[in-house]
Amino acid sequence: MIDAVGAMTSVLSELQTLSKAASGPAETLPGAATADGAQAPQASFAATLRTALDRLDGTVASADKLAKASAAGNHDIPLSDVMVSLEQANLAMQMAANVRDKIVSAYTSIMNMPV
Numbered sequence: 001m002i003d004a005v006g007a008m009t010s011v012l013s014e015l016q017t018l019s020k021a022a023s024g025p026a027e028t029l030p031g032a033a034t035a036d037g038a039q040a041p042q043a044s045f046a047a048t049l050r051t052a053l054d055r056l057d058g059t060v061a062s063a064d065k066l067a068k069a070s071a072a073g074n075h076d077i078p079l080s081d082v083m084v085s086l087e088q089a090n091l092a093m094q095m096a097a098n099v100r101d102k103i104v105s106a107y108t109s110i111m112n113m114p115v
Helices: 004-023 045-071 079-111
Strands: none
Touching (some): 045 079
C-alpha cells in the first residue's frame, strides 16, 4: 500500500523549507553571502521548475504503471492502491495546471504594466 504518512511528511518538510527560505533573513537566501563570506548555492527558477516537472512525470508514470499492471490481471496489486495512485496523479496534474495558470497570469500582468 502507498505510504501516505511518508508522502505527507515529505510534502510538509518541503513546505517548511520553502517557508523558512521565504521568511528567513537575507543571509539564508540562495545566492546570498553566508556569515563566513562564502556564496550559498543559487537555485534557478528553471532548475526548480525542471525538478517539479520531473516529480510530476514520475507520479503520473508510476500511477500509469500500476493501473496497467492491474488491468493486465496482476492480482497482487490491491485496487485501493491503484485508485489512490491514480488520484494522486490527478491531484498533481491539477496542481500543475493551477501553477501554470498563475504563472501565465503573473506574466500577463507584468507585460501589461505601463513603463
